[in-house]
Amino acid sequence: MLIDDLPCDILYHFCKYLSFIDIINTSQTCKRLYILIEKDDYFWMLLIKNNFGPKLYQRYVYEIFQNRKNSDYALYHTEKDKRKFEKRLRKHEPKNVCNFWLLNMLDCKDNSDGYIAYNSIVKQKSHPRTNDINMSLTIEEFIEYYLNKTKTLTKKDLSQISLYKLIYFYLIESKRLLGVDMFGIYIRCSKDHFSCTNSITENQEYDSSSSTGRCVRLYSDFTCYQAGIKGKFKSILPGVYEIICRIKLDKNDEYLAYFNQECCKDDSVKELMGCYFYALADHGLDCERNHETLNYDWFESNYILHGNTNWFNETMGKIKIFELSDIYFGFTIKREYRYRNILFDYIELNIVD
Template identity: 65%
Template sequence: MFLSDSKCHFIGYDGKTIHKVYLLSTEVVSSSALITKAINSTEPVNIGDDTLVEFSRNNQPFTAHGTGMPASSISNSTDSRLFIFTTPVNASVGDWTYVADQTIIGVEWIKMYINDLPHHVLYNICKYLSFIDIINLSKTCKQLYILIEKDNYFWMILIQNHFGSKLYQRYVNEIFQNKKNSNYVLYRTEKDIRKFEKYFRRYLEFQMCNIWLLNVLNSKDNSDGYIAHKSIVKQKQRPRTNELKMSLTIEELFESYFNKNKYLNKENILQISMYKLIYFYLIESKRLLGVDLFVIDLSCTRNHIHCPVQKYLNHVYDSNSLTGRCVRLYSFRSMYLAGIKGKFKSILPGIYEIICRIKLNKTNEYFTYYNERCSRNHAVEKNVEGYFYALADHGLDCECDGKKMNFDWFESNYLLHGNTNWFNETMGKIKIFELSDIYFGFRINLYYGYGNILFDYIQLNIIE
């Protein structure tokens, strides 16, 4: 087969196999004897006896003007061979020789630019590029810019190729087509909220800081987190529906970007493909550093007069942490750090796995005190308890308690990772139905200061 300008010319008989070695006639010894040289092979080629060959003046396209069948052949040089044919052949010096019952493929190279490629080829190329690489590609020419910046289908294909059909259906179709869950099924009616507000007002001001859950939910500032918590509790106790659906409007998608990017506004965001925004959301890192979180201290006094600041948030330099700094969570003699808290903002509907990157450590400074306490009470030796809680204000919650993060958990991971290696600990999964903020808190009580945890970051991973 000869390819030229997308036109195919068939050569040979069977149309199946490909003959890759070309022979050139270099000397006519007699009417039935011919010396040929292999053009694209470093060794002399031997054509089997009783094999029909063809001769042509041209290589491409091949037009046979004679045939012959070798009776025998012998090596003439390192890259040529003398063929003796059964009958006289019509061949001259410079003729091309091929096996007649083989298919020949010759390719004529033509110049092609990247913007000449079909769109489906570009889609497949972009599967292997990072988001930054794709943006840089769009800057190379006008046609690629239009394809990448303006074509919704381009980004829809990338979403499907990168994240699979299930997430594609969720973020391209389902969440924008589903109707919002009613306030009734979410326990968010005016009657429900008034009832929850009534419960909330029973707490005194200093209790907003001294009760761990209220502190995590930022109840000192407002009742939003508390109302979300109470609605989730009610949904678990007495569900008003068997199915809650994920839902999102285009306006909410834009809002999520306005909350995170000060350079976007209602005018310029309309110039961006909606599915490009979704693709970027799916690939971006949803991560908060430990050094950017807030301490939970349960020693506030009435009216917040002596509301504690972050005096117990212990920053540690560690070259193997993400930014070189992390937070040490520990207990000590007179009081223990009650934990750290934070909030993810503007998280789209979906199912997320919550990962904490941590490292375990034992502090020799408190080893003597720890042994003293154990000698008095052997139960203290296994007094290890960690607790993690996360809540989406328009979703469900996630809890990882001391049943998992206990003495055996600490010792087994310390044995496995030592005090030098970071590892990822999965705290659980959280499901979100509408655009949400996620409150979370992490507390420990370990070994009276002897055992402690270094906290690097917390991350949300989108899962199916």
């Protein structure tokens, strides 16, 4: 039996078990498979349903493109809202943009976008203007997203590609940022906010077991305050995302004497250490994990479980996005006097239903 004689259902079933690269290679083997894979929307819709389940299939094939756009009023994004939030930001002294961890994390030194997003979320939670906020995306926004992402494709090129193939590719692609590509959050900078480079170069180190052979070591004390790292995922589509950090724990014996010295002064120092993670979307909600869970007990139990040689994935929570958004995030460690360290490999977003 020739491949041209096989019904489409058989070919669909066969391709269901192939990787994305294998599917593309299969499409180049003959005209029948090329037409089936490259020109048939139903083929990609079926793959989305088979690989991601009915809920995500419904969301990304139908709902987000059919839902009406949310009003700026509902999201606290009117021009009046923005002016109000920007005025509030200008009340901070320039040096405080670095001295306040949240303002530093949101890049308020460079622009007010993150600060506006933060205040919008606070207002949505405390005084919602509507209970009906949808996940929505126009096809034009989706095409523009790919134009900005690829740089080499034109609108004409994209018009030749199945919309559902582009959706499938978005769903399977990795959404990951490496620790070495992020920025440091230094609470201490010069009085007038000059010479504040936010560089983490000196805290990068080689680790052959990390994903790229390099990672970032996080620590803090009162003489050299490395408060954490920050970063931003750009242009994330509407949906619910689980935030996962790949980390490793270490006890730096070089600072054990210093740590013990501080413990002698105040015995409570021994169990004071804590971490804090925060993320927000500029058209969505936020995700927070504080020192009540990322604390001394968390560190010690994971250190016993994983030691100082094994990486592990720590789930920080979920974040909900209503419209095409950037996601700001930051991770900090404090009060561990350089003794208890966290090595940071990467952070990634996983689409969940």
